[in-house]
Amino acid sequence: MEKPKVNALIAALERKDIMTPEEKAALVSLQWTRRAFSKGDVLVPEGTVPTESCVLIEGLAGRTMLNKEGQSQIVALHVRGDFVDLHSLALQVMDHSVTALTDCEAIFAAHDDIRCAMAEWPHLARLFFTLVATDAAVQRNWTLNLGRKLAEQRLAHLLCELVVRLEASGSSRDDGFGLPITQAVLADILGLSIVHTNRIVSNLRRSGLIDWREGSIRLLDRERLEAIADFHPNYLNLIRTPR
Amino acid sequence: MEKPKVNALIAALERKDIMTPEEKAALVSLQWTRRAFSKGDVLVPEGTVPTESCVLIEGLAGRTMLNKEGQSQIVALHVRGDFVDLHSLALQVMDHSVTALTDCEAIFAAHDDIRCAMAEWPHLARLFFTLVATDAAVQRNWTLNLGRKLAEQRLAHLLCELVVRLEASGSSRDDGFGLPITQAVLADILGLSIVHTNRIVSNLRRSGLIDWREGSIRLLDRERLEAIADFHPNYLNLIRTPR
DNA sequence: CGCTAGGTTGAGGTACGTCAAGCTAAGTGG
DNA sequence: CCACTTAGCTTGACGTACCTCAACCTAGCG
Numbered sequence: 001m002e003k004p005k006v007n008a009l010i011a012a013l014e015r016k017d018i019m020t021p022e023e024k025a026a027l028v029s030l031q032w033t034r035r036a037f038s039k040g041d042v043l044v045p046e047g048t049v050p051t052e053s054c055v056l057i058e059g060l061a062g063r064t065m066l067n068k069e070g071q072s073q074i075v076a077l078h079v080r081g082d083f084v085d086l087h088s089l090a091l092q093v094m095d096h097s098v099t100a101l102t103d104c105e106a107i108f109a110a111h112d113d114i115r116c117a118m119a120e121w122p123h124l125a126r127l128f129f130t131l132v133a134t135d136a137a138v139q140r141n142w143t144l145n146l147g148r149k150l151a152e153q154r155l156a157h158l159l160c161e162l163v164v165r166l167e168a169s170g171s172s173r174d175d176g177f178g179l180p181i182t183q184a185v186l187a188d189i190l191g192l193s194i195v196h197t198n199r200i201v202s203n204l205r206r207s208g209l210i211d212w213r214e215g216s217i218r219l220l221d222r223e224r225l226e227a228i229a230d231f232h233p234n235y236l237n238l239i240r241t242p243r
Numbered sequence: 244m245e246k247p248k249v250n251a252l253i254a255a256l257e258r259k260d261i262m263t264p265e266e267k268a269a270l271v272s273l274q275w276t277r278r279a280f281s282k283g284d285v286l287v288p289e290g291t292v293p294t295e296s297c298v299l300i301e302g303l304a305g306r307t308m309l310n311k312e313g314q315s316q317i318v319a320l321h322v323r324g325d326f327v328d329l330h331s332l333a334l335q336v337m338d339h340s341v342t343a344l345t346d347c348e349a350i351f352a353a354h355d356d357i358r359c360a361m362a363e364w365p366h367l368a369r370l371f372f373t374l375v376a377t378d379a380a381v382q383r384n385w386t387l388n389l390g391r392k393l394a395e396q397r398l399a400h401l402l403c404e405l406v407v408r409l410e411a412s413g414s415s416r417d418d419g420f421g422l423p424i425t426q427a428v429l430a431d432i433l434g435l436s437i438v439h440t441n442r443i444v445s446n447l448r449r450s451g452l453i454d455w456r457e458g459s460i461r462l463l464d465r466e467r468l469e470a471i472a473d474f475h476p477n478y479l480n481l482i483r484t485p486r
Numbered sequence: 487c488g489c490t491a492g493g494t495t496g497a498g499g500t501a502c503g504t505c506a507a508g509c510t511a512a513g514t515g516g
Numbered sequence: 517c518c519a520c521t522t523a524g525c526t527t528g529a530c531g532t533a534c535c536t537c538a539a540c541c542t543a544g545c546g
Contacts (some may be wrong), residue, residue, distance in 0.1 A: 190388030
């Protein structure tokens with residue numbers, strides 16, 4: 001595994017706290033395997049018991065769950081640098097799948113190796129702990145969005161969150177980023193029907209708040225979007241601090 | 244701090260994996276402070292930066308978030324034995340409050356002490372990691388419920404989840420448990436209005452599925468409730484296994 | 487006895503879902 | 517080059533799950 005790939009993870013961790021050279025070396029020296037996925041592929045299938053965890057190096061991935069009628073809900077999104085499947089280190093059978101929403105690249109390391117590194121480097125372990133705690137904080141916000149916000153607020157919140165996360169990972173410039181997904185996928189993220197999703201996207205377009213075409217979106221007025229969404233980025237834990 | 248209080252936490256951890264006597268001793272030897280809270284009190288306030296974490300010893304606590312109109316959503320519940328505020332070890336400013344939904348008792352330990360114990364006992368650290376990962380798994384399920392399930396299914400799912408968690412913590416017998424909360428609080432958990440919450444509670448009552456009065460609820464037909472909710476307890480990670 | 491918190495019910499409104507049709511752009515085969 | 521198909525987007529009409537407002541009821545309590 002060439003080093004540049006692992007750098008996306010190291011950069012993500014260094015957004016949380018400064019790392020020692022030894023901690024970085026420990027990460028680099030893990031036996032990483034790189035795999036490429038096409039849009040629609042499954043990175044981690046439901047029902048399996050993973051023995052390795054993966055870091056997303058490129059693309060957009062989603063955690064997909066189904067209700068009993070077969071409707072799907074994407075309960076979480078992952079971007080470049082996210083340690084997507086750190087959870088599986090602690091959990092057993094996957095109760096959902098991780099799927100590629102766009103073409104993706106990911107690197108995988110064995111659970112045993114990760115556990116060894118965590119035992120040897122307690123501060124590294126705390127950084128991993130921070131990643132899982134941050135994921136949980138994002139998940140709580142999504143819960144609030146689905147429980148107590150209108151469709152348009154939900155969409156605005158999603159876009160505000162994504163642009164901040166993508167800026168942090170170096171995948172957004174000028175309030176814009178690649179978003180090559182269909183409105184059907186967006187509907188599954190927002191917990192809406194396709195038709196209603198289309199209508200609120202149109203609303204934001206007509207209000208001059210977003211420009212979304214050919215797989216790229218630009219937020220034309222972040223201040224107003226953040227006001228609509230009641231977006232406060234604290235929960236993303238992007239401030240570097242001793243942990 | 245007398246030992247019996249810490250035992251609720253040790254019991255919760257031992258539901259995940261066997262612990263060594265040394266690990267238990269390390270937990271017991273932490274400087275725990277016990278505090279009692281009345282219904283409605285705040286255990287951990289929004290906007291603060293906690294320097295200690297708490298374990299719930301008795302009662303029901305909720306994580307409460309607000310939308311900009313001031314409507315509240317309870318995004319997570321905690322029962323006896325839950326390490327409620329382990330997250331704050333890794334995070335900074337609280338973006339929500341933890342409140343007592345019933346009278347509660349909790350024990351608090353300093354972050355620094357917990358970090359020391361985790362550095363010294365890597366397996367203990369992995370168990371804490373498992374707790375946070377499990378919380379996140381529960382949160383993903385709530386996201387699915389709010390996004391893609393009808394009100395009655397949501398309520399059924401909540402009750403099925405609660406009875407399993409309370410059985411595990413020894414607070415439920417014969418499919419019943421104490422639930423001394425108002426329907427207004429239940430509405431904030433389910434993301435519904437009070438009126439509609441009342442209607443679906445009445446539905447489940449009339450269908451002979453639940454008996455809820457005087458602060459106690461009994462699930463009269465768990466099989467049918469689980470079918471309505473599409474409830475599969477795997478995600479609660481209650482199987483003891485090496486972690 | 488009046489007050490209050492909580493539960494219950496009805497009537498009407500709204501944010502969303504469902505169904506259906508038509509549109510466009512890209513790809514495919516002749 | 518043109519039919520033809522298909523995926524995705526868009527719009528209209530209508531249905532429904534849930535919300536809001538309002539009234540009333542009950543039990544507990546000072």
